[in-house]
Amino acid sequence: MPHYVLTLSCPDRPGIVNAVTGHLLRYEGNILEAQQYNDRETDRFFMRTVFALAPESLAQVRAGFDTLARAFRMEWSLRDRGEPRRVMLLASKFDHCLADVLYRWRIGELPMAITAVVANHPRETYRHLDFDGIPFHHLPVEKGRKHEQEAALAALIEETGTELVVLARYMQVLSAELARTLAGRCINIHHSFLPGFKGARPYHQAHARGVKLIGATAHFVTADLDEGPIIEQDTQRVSHHDTPDDLIRIGRDIERRVLAQALRYWLDDRILLNGHRTVVFAV
Template sequence: MSNTSTLALSCKNQPGLVALVSGFLTENGADITDLQQYADPISGNFFLRAEFDWNGADHDKIRNSFKQIADQHSMIWSLREPDYAPKVVLMVSKFDHALGDLLYRMRIGEINMNVVAIVSNHPQNVLTTSLMGDIPYYHFPITKDTKPQQEAQVKQVVTDTGADLVVLARYMQILSDDMASFLNGRCINIHHSFLPGFKGAKPYHQAYKRGVKMIGATSHYVTEDLDEGPIIAQDVAVCSHRETPDQLVAKGRDVERRVLARAVKAHLEDRVFLNGQRTVVFEA
């Protein structure tokens, strides 16, 4: 059983913040095993992530005491206690490669999460992954006319499960502004293009028409602006003039699942911080 916890915070930069936080943890019996920080010279914002062992320290005492410090410095912060597995809802349409990859990484312990539901606008027999097991599966069909009702069903699942994160693992429906607002800061999407290029539908076909020599994928937070949320992770694959749109789609699947897994893992480990329209991502 792990004894490691994580403190993540952001606030306006000011002298002494690293010493303040590290000193507080040490004085309360915590043994810091990893500490990363970044002060953005443009925005003036400060970001810090610390991993530490409790060493028998009083969890509630540390949380309550740090809250006073956080309030004094207007910090946005989280304190994750040992062995907490964040609750995650996965959403998917017909393409299940990203879904299967996330489930596999969870099963082998690479990503620490508890998938509490899988939601799709297609029935389960459309998918081929064998890793769903006994995870609750919700089939919520959607049309233009039923979109508000369908999204209300999704909201109910998210609320009832207490989900910490919703992942659009190739869920091929555009969320309404209301839904995007409901999931603000806790919804990650994988877009099969290296944003900001080739937004919207069929980006591989768009890339083919432009004769690109690299295709990519982008994982980002969902906002009301389609495919314009803060970017968490990106990657590319080299391609050539010989490859058809279908071959680009096939090659892109590997990039998509790899990028989405990296983004989800970073978010769940409290390594991602919002910095305006950008993100600060501390590497593992």
């Protein structure tokens, strides 16, 4: 039978798990994975459940969850786990994250449908990369015409049915308007262990402070630069011997693996927003 993934959040109260599992049992849904979290600070409940279900019962299960959602004031999503998510990749001159995501996608590590690669540099910049038939769009950012470029980008996102936009070291700051449009469905990789060293040239900032650890952060994009809910982070130790160029070289590896992990979590519905934070149901 097909596998489905249910995610939900709602005000915490007794009986939520019983209501959800009982509803699935009513239609002979077989629960394969179940994770939950009670946030004592916000008094909210979060749940992720993977279950097998006969396709002919899906409509009834969905209809039942509509009723449950009203009773428990749930925000919820129910998705066929076998259907690949539609993802758009944005890149600039530095293409190491783009190349890594494409490689992981090609070998099946990141099961998704790539709707397009969009860059503010021409196709020749990436001549060493094999896009394997993925549509490529060059949308340059010209002085005084950023609004037009973002309008074209927003139209492309809409036309392709893109569910998630990934800023794979896309070195352009999204406008507040576009960031709001993509709220909860745009992931950025920032080359710093946030909240430290926001903005431009974070490795140079880190070197100037003589840090002993550098890192990278994958987070959802918001209108506030580098302030969005954090999804994944990692670090690596460095020393006073390391120059800014050394930090950049070391950082490239951290950025690649942090972005890939965040994307992997999103593709498998493991990330739930909790205000300005996230709940990540890791494996």
